[in-house]
Every structure is written in structure tokens, then in C-alpha cells.
Amino acid sequence: MSLAAKSLLLIAVLGLAACNNPDRYGAGGAGAGGAGGAGGAGGIDTTGLGDPNNPTSIAYFNQTVGDRVLFAVDQSTLTPEGRSILTAQANWLNQNTGYAAIIEGHADEQGTREYNLALGARRAAAVQNFLISQGVAANRLRTISYGKERPLEVCSDESCYAKNRRAVTVLSAGAGV
């Protein structure tokens, strides 16, 4: 195929260096959090967590509002508890419009790799759809799935699996993603 046609479909990776890189598990380490500052090298957003007693801080969102919801095995439907946490997340986001969010979907290790990527995406989308239904602007939200690649807990029984089947709302400063 012609070089021009090929270039429509395939983009040299080097050209993407300027883009937002939200993979907070990249080997470079840093994700949302740490000392305040706008986009560092490599396009990683860095936002101060702030004081957990300040209801407009990310720390407050993570610790008091709750940044994650959990799912049953193989499921991506929201539990009643999940809905109540997400309602609180939506309220916070509607009141603090200077933040965007990436919703991470995860799965436990009881499944094959590619299926779990899709399952994690389903979970992230369920959260995203709920937040949008509660009035959060869609352009403030983005989803990513990590499948079973980034478990929170590493033991191989249900006590760990339950915590790994999660969708986490990760905030960053900036009105849109």
C-alpha cells in the first residue's frame, strides 16, 4: 500500500509524545497525586491531593466520597452500594467542575487475559454512564481498562478477588480530558 495510505491508519508512536498519558501504572511511576504542577515531562498530569478535610480536594474525594466501586464475579452491573457511592461522586464532580476523571476498570485473575480487558472496560463504562446520567458532562470523563493486569490485592482467594473487581475514578485537574 502507498506510504500515504498507510500513514492514515498507522501513526508512528514517537509522534504521540505530546499527548496526555494517563496510564498511571507506567514504569515511570507517577500518576495523579504528588506535589502540584501542571503536566510534567511525558505528558503525565500531576495534581495535588490536597487536604482531606477540604471538601473540594482530591484527597477528600478519594477518602470521604469514595473513589471506587466493586463488582460481583463476571458482573458489570452496579450494586446498590455502588450506585450510592457514584451518586456522591457525581455530586462532587458537579460541584467541583475544575476536574476531569479517568475511570479505570479492573477484573480479578479468574479469567483469560483478553476477556478480562473487555470486562474491565464494561465496568468502567457502567460507572461512566451512571455519572453522565447524574449530570456530569461526558467530555470530563474517559475510561480505561486494565483487565487483570493491575490487581490491588495479590492473594488468590475471594477476599482479594472482591477488592480487585473494581472501577476507580481517578481525578485530574483540568476541565476536560
Add this chain to the structure above:
Amino acid sequence: MIRPMSRAFRTLMALALGVATLVAAPVLAQSSPPRIVIGQGVIEPMPIAIPTFIDEGGAGDYAREISRVVISDLEGTGFFRNIGEEAHISRITSFDGGVAFEDWKAINAQVLVTGAVSVAGDRITVKFRAYDVFNGTTLEGAALQFAGTTQGWRRMAHKVADVIYSTITGEGGYFDSRVVFVSESGPKNNRLKRLAVMDYDGANVAYLTDSSSIVLAPRFSPQGDRIIYTSYETGFPRITLLDVASLNRQTLEEQPGTMTFAPRFSPDGGTIVFSLERGGNTDIYALSLGGGGLQQLTNAPSIETAPSFSPDGSQIVFESDRTGTPQIYVMPASGGEGTRISGGKGRYGTPVWSPRGDYIAFTKQNEGRFHIGVMRTDGSEERLLTASFLDEGPTWAPNGRVLMFTRETSGGGGQASLWSVDITGRNLKQIPTEGPASDPAWSPLLP
């Protein structure tokens, strides 16, 4: 079954007892050539003799090492047992000299392989003959010479072993091949992953990416010149194409708000099929590498992933959870509803169509265990070949008779490693890698 041996034994017994045998045993001197039929019950390894290849000039270490690789390949199948040199009665001193077949019959070698290696500068020549010891003849097609650069000495040994293996089993060879996989390090909650390739036996490892982003489930192109895989290098899971020779990488064009993953090549190398996720829903798409845009092959509110082409390119087997749990379906390569072929209890995934076209291998989960299994392409004759805490992601050897897969151990310290098993479920063994490893994909036989 090793019929010549048992016939010979029976005939010897009859002679010893002074009884003329009326059993349908042919005369000793005319037994049929040594043969192993894979898939017919338990097989005693065929005893063979492979004396160290002769150094015909400048080839000392190469002759020894090439012989070792040939023996290792053949013994590694579980179908052959090499009779060590300490048991040999006569020695092969010249490649074109005569063979005292009685000496090799006396140690019960069914097949004798003689070889010779010569080296001049960076050029190496390897020649060999495989003999049917009982009939005192050369095995048909098993007298060859290979020439190339010394850097490729292991490949030549693999080619020798491939000829011997396929002559005796009637199957295609698979030793002269490469495997692409993911090399892992670090703790379970923060695995570092990078792409690597190696010979099928673990030798000649090369690393293709660094560990700075998660990489998953690579596949070779049909020519073995490109590798396609899923990478988080851009921050989101996206399909990436890597040229093996130059290591240049290109990422599939971004469709905003989507994730692309699970890419495979079509058998002619001109199309990629893969999963595309949008708004939480995952379907299978095809992209012609020669232009022509994206084609959606499935359209369902369920997860459709892990596609795999039939070797004639006319069909695609894939995984879908449209009935509530992941199962295996087959559809035409142009897309469609798909027909379910998985039938048993449990969850089925990662289907891969054999290069021989006759089987589909898969991962099955049932009652808390994982299995690698095979089934006919209509779903019949399902057989489970392995069982463990976590086995997944089989890949076929080029001859469609061996599978390699990932096995991961449980718990916080759990680690992944590569294993192979043959299609009868026998000869389960680990592939040596420098560290933990996952997601293997086998190349075609190298040219």
C-alpha cells in the same frame, strides 16, 4: 506402535523355542520402516542412536553442539530415546564409510543418524543420513545437506531433527521455529512486561521492547517478519505493529474513546482482526492493511474477542459471552452471527485454529480450575490436555501437534511460565526462560 521390534522379538522367540511360527509375522529381514503414529495410545519411546557428528574440518565444537541439539529436539518430543555413546559397539569414523548394521541392531537402535559438519570462515555445512537399522537402508528423504553461516548453527540442527521427526512420524516438523512472548518481572500488583522472542526451545532470546509499558498477547505475521500486539504505550490499550528486523513500531490509528486489543493476522498477512471496545461494548473488527477501512464483523451487546482465522482464511473462531458466559463461536471471515461450538460445562475462551485446520485449541475454566483443551472444528471430541490453578492462551506449533501455553501459580508470589504439551496430552514440560514469561505465540516453520 513399534511393530518391527515386536515382530523381531516374536520371531526370535519362535526360533529359540524351535517352533516354526505360524503367526502372521513377516520374515525378519523385510520389516517395514520405523514409524511412530502420534495419537495412537501410549507409545514407548523409539530407541535411536545419534553418535556425535563427525568434524570434517574446523568444526569441533559445532559438531558436538549440533548433535546435542538434534538429540534434544527428538528426545524432547517424548517419542524418541537416544542410546548414549557409552553403549555403542562400533563407531562412525567417516560420513561416507560403511555402517555395520549388526552392531546397531545389537543395541536395539531402530534408527541410526550419522552426520558431519565442516566450517570454513563463517560458513558451515551440515550433512546427515538417517538409517533404518533393521533393514539396513537409508530412510527415504532423510539424507540431506544444509549450508549457511555459523550464526545459524542451531537452526541447522533443528532442520536435521525436523527431517528425521517428519520422516518417522509422517507429521510436519516444528523445531526450526521461533516463539514471541511476554517476559515478566516485578511483583504481582505491578508487573513489568516486555516483548521477547526466542527459539522454540528457549535459546537465542532477544528483547524487542523495554518494560516501560504493559504489553500483551503478541502474534507473529504469517511470514514471521512482523509482530502485532496490544500495548499501553500511548496510555490506553492499542494495537501495535512491530517490524522484527528493524524494531520499528506503529500504532493503529486512534478511534476516540475506544480501546483496541486482541489483534491477529489473516493467513495471507493482508488483514488484521481484533477487538474494538466502545462505550463498554466489545466487538470484532477487521482492517485491511492494504487500505479499505475498518469492517465490523460482529454486532452484539456482549463481549466478542479472541478471534482466530482458519488456515484457509475462510472462517474465524472467536469468544463471546452472549449467552452469559464466555463460549466459542465460528463465523465466516466476512462476519456474522456465528455458530456456537463449545458445548460442555464451564467457560471457554482464547480459541486458536490449528495450522492443520483440524482442531481448535482453547482455555476452559470449570469448578475453579483452568484447562488447555482441543476440540474438532465443529466442537466435537473435546479433550482437556492440562489442569491447574491457571493455564491459559494456547498457541499451536507449526505442525499442529504440539501446544505451548501460559501457566501461572497462585498466591501473592504467583508467577507465570511457559509450558508445552502434545495434542495427546502427553509430554507436558516447561520451556526454559530467563525469568517469568507469558502469552507465547509460535511462528511458522522458518524457511
